[in-house]
Amino acid sequence: MVTTPLPIIDSVVRSVCGRSIEHLAPLAGGGMNETYRVELGDAGTVVVRIARQPTPWFIDEAHLMTRARTIGVPTAEVLGLVHHDHEGELLSFSVQQFLPGRSLMDQVDELPAVDLERLVVDAGEIMARVHSVVPAEDRGIRHELRRPDDDQASRIARTVSEVLDPAAAATVVRGAEFLRREISTRPTPPLCLAQGDFLPKNLLVHDGAVVGVIDWEFAGAAPPAFDLARWEVSAGRPFNDRLDLVRRGYARVADPDQAEAGLLPAFAIDWMLEMLAWQNPATPAQFRRCVELINRYTGN
Template sequence: MWVLQLVGGDAVTEIRPLKAGGSPWLIGWGDASAGGRAVLRVGTAAEARVQARAETAMPIADEHGVPVPDVLGSRISDEESLLLIEWIDGSSSQPVEPDPARLEALGAMAAVIFRADLGDIELPHVSRPIDGVDFDALRTASPHPLLERAARRLDGMHPESPTGLVHGDLWPGNTLWRDGEIVAVIDWDCAGRGPAGVDLASLRLDAALSWGPEASDHVLAGWEREAAEPAQDVAYWDAVAGVNTPPDLGWFVETTIEAIDRPDLTREVMMKRRDAFLSDALERLG
């Protein structure tokens, strides 16, 4: 009823889960003229702060040339948090073989996001990808020598970097494509104010996980072309991205296979590539 009131529909005609059998949900409706579709994100009341990050960041990104869904409405109560956004026709599926043009487009998109003017808008500071997950605790529960060594190497290192808008979980699975072009950047729950390296390294790591180490170079090339300057502290941010993964890659594997339609990937392949990416970043750090 809440969705129908927002969109002016007469009746719900479709409800379909879009991720792992649950939220977000594709909602379809009909009315006297035609009807339409939207995406409903449902969370607990405790997740209202996360929803607020997305609801704040998306219009800012939109104003600065980032393709994002329009926010149609939101509601927060003692029981739940709801966010209704525009449905955009597109796919997150990615090719089995690396596509340099796509990878460069992803890097360029990270640069476009970063240069959005935040002004006095309040967003949390973001210093690593997916900051809502305690990766330190995951390493404690399941020790991994390389991750532990990398975490020790990074401890106390805080390069000075300009801050701008960052997505906070930028990877191909959070983009929608149509005819070879990015038509939407979605899932802004981890958005905030932070260094450009957060999103750049996140994309570079995911490119390496999905296609091998050479793929991350195309992401960097796209970012530097769009930003018109060299990226700073690339080795540091690559190491940060590598450390902030589950020791056994956990849900990263299942999410990647499902979101970008890559059933050819395996946990063993992705772990080997993650460890190689992180080892290389540590070597470049010295």
């Protein structure tokens, strides 16, 4: 369903591409934004992303995508950014090059296991290339470990107890204690450019190769362990517990042990506590995955 009025989208596309829309179709994913595939006839196809934020959006994302693309990371070219006031609401548009392919996650049931493993290894190499970019201090989100307070940990534990059981809630409390200790004792790690949502759902695969990394909205400065931990927690089946494949590809460019710097458990628990505190809760399967990983990381 198109939420933004079509005439507004068409006006933005014409201002960037010089052509009117011939066909528009919503795309799955896109994070918090509207995302459309837009056909321009013989002028080709573009992707239009639309955000509703109080300040102009997509500016840092476009800058960081360009920096990553200059070192060989497959990202779409941003053709234009437009900010439009509609009935007192700011709409931010990012018109991007269309990349062929479908997400790696969408092809899980179609590809042989050997091809899935090869693609994940290739993805690990791409992740390492992203991490080779020196982050800009004034661009993107800065991802740091967050110290959970007692009230937050108690609220999450109550939710986990309701969804699973008291033993699982005790595991979450232990995870929060582990994270506090790590923050208190670990030195501040060096920062790199992190993609922010480097997961199979955001990797486009076409003709047997990873041809695009999409959704850079959460990119910014972070230790390399940040992206690795997100994959470990949220890659989904059949990629759960196959961080070894990502590390294998990563090693083509950089040392994955040095990248993790012992911080993967802390960043993973940090992310899991955020997931478990969402207002729209994670699924029971995600709850169980989080408890399983916290048990593993805390030595139980």
